[in-house]
Amino acid sequence: MAKLKSSDDIQMMRAAGRLAAETLRHIGQFVKPGVSTEEINTIVHNYIVERGAYPSPLNYKGFPKSVCTSINDVICHGIPHPEVKLNEGDIINIDVTVTLNGYFGDTSRTFYVGNSIPADRQLVTETAEESLARALAVCEHGVRIGDIGHAIQNYAESKGCSVVRDFVGHGIGKVFHEEPAITHYGRPGTGMKLVRGMCFTIEPMINGGDWRSKMLKDGWTAVTPDGKPSAQFEHTIALVGEGIEILTALPDDPIALRARALGAKVVWPQLV
Ligand code: MF3
Ligand code: CO
Numbered sequence: 001m002a003k004l005k006s007s008d009d010i011q012m013m014r015a016a017g018r019l020a021a022e023t024l025r026h027i028g029q030f031v032k033p034g035v036s037t038e039e040i041n042t043i044v045h046n047y048i049v050e051r052g053a054y055p056s057p058l059n060y061k062g063f064p065k066s067v068c069t070s071i072n073d074v075i076c077h078g079i080p081h082p083e084v085k086l087n088e089g090d091i092i093n094i095d096v097t098v099t100l101n102g103y104f105g106d107t108s109r110t111f112y113v114g115n116s117i118p119a120d121r122q123l124v125t126e127t128a129e130e131s132l133a134r135a136l137a138v139c140e141h142g143v144r145i146g147d148i149g150h151a152i153q154n155y156a157e158s159k160g161c162s163v164v165r166d167f168v169g170h171g172i173g174k175v176f177h178e179e180p181a182i183t184h185y186g187r188p189g190t191g192m193k194l195v196r197g198m199c200f201t202i203e204p205m206i207n208g209g210d211w212r213s214k215m216l217k218d219g220w221t222a223v224t225p226d227g228k229p230s231a232q233f234e235h236t237i238a239l240v241g242e243g244i245e246i247l248t249a250l251p252d253d254p255i256a257l258r259a260r261a262l263g264a265k266v267v268w269p270q271l272v
């Protein structure tokens with residue numbers, strides 16, 4: 001079912017993951033009031049292409065842009081547009097995927113726009129970030145998909161937030177989205193056993209209200225049904241040895257550091 005990666009494959013995934021991470025770090029400095037999502041798209045596109053890679057979203061199943069930009073009540077797959085500008089107090093998820101030498105790296109984070117973020121937007125953002133760290137902390141050879149989902153759901157619901165079900169994490173390699181589907185909710189001890197050599201993403205989307213999603217007429221933009229905010233963080237990982245490599249974490253990545261503090265056995269790919 002799920003494709004196992006060789007150590008040569010994982011070596012290639014390290015390079016793709018690192019480029020995705022560097023792209024996401026690079027775009028951070030441009031996230032401020034007045035900047036359009038189209039400008040973010042152009043900067044991301046050029047950064048990736050200049051490094052010999054391809055921005056995977058572009059033309060993927062007809063997606064028209066090089067990156068996804070999802071603001072406030074947009075859950076995921078927001079389409080960059082010249083007339084959509086960032087405002088003080090917004091939250092925006094920027095989801096970067098690159099294809100480098102045939103391998104994919106996929107990572108996203110939610111950024112604050114400016115310094116005065118409303119409490120409900122802060123809550124979903126902090127909850128999404130911590131829930132990803134907690135999910136990473138349970139990942140090791142033999143973990144079940146339901147264990148990962150439970151770690152996320154249990155934490156998110158304890159904060160009064162809800163977990164999106166209509167979009168999931170996914171196996172990744174020479175294919176953008178492959179088996180298995182990584183659900184961000186679930187019960188401990190249930191679902192497929194994940195084993196050494198698997199690469200997949202974990203990308204919880206956390207809503208401030210209703211867990212459901214509504215699709216806009218463009219066929220891509222998913223929004224919350226009640227207008228409440230939604231936030232997301234994503235990493236691509238490999239199960240290796242007794243623990244994990246977070247392929248899209250740079251050495252100072254706060255989520256990777258937090259996962260390690262929670263007990264994850266994290267190997268930094270940059271140090272391998
Ligand atoms: N990067 C998204 C994910 O995490 C997928 C985006 S598909 C696109 O799986 F077509 F919208 F770009
Ligand atoms: Co993904």
Ligand code: CO
Nearest residue numbers: 095106107234
């Ligand atoms: Co992504």
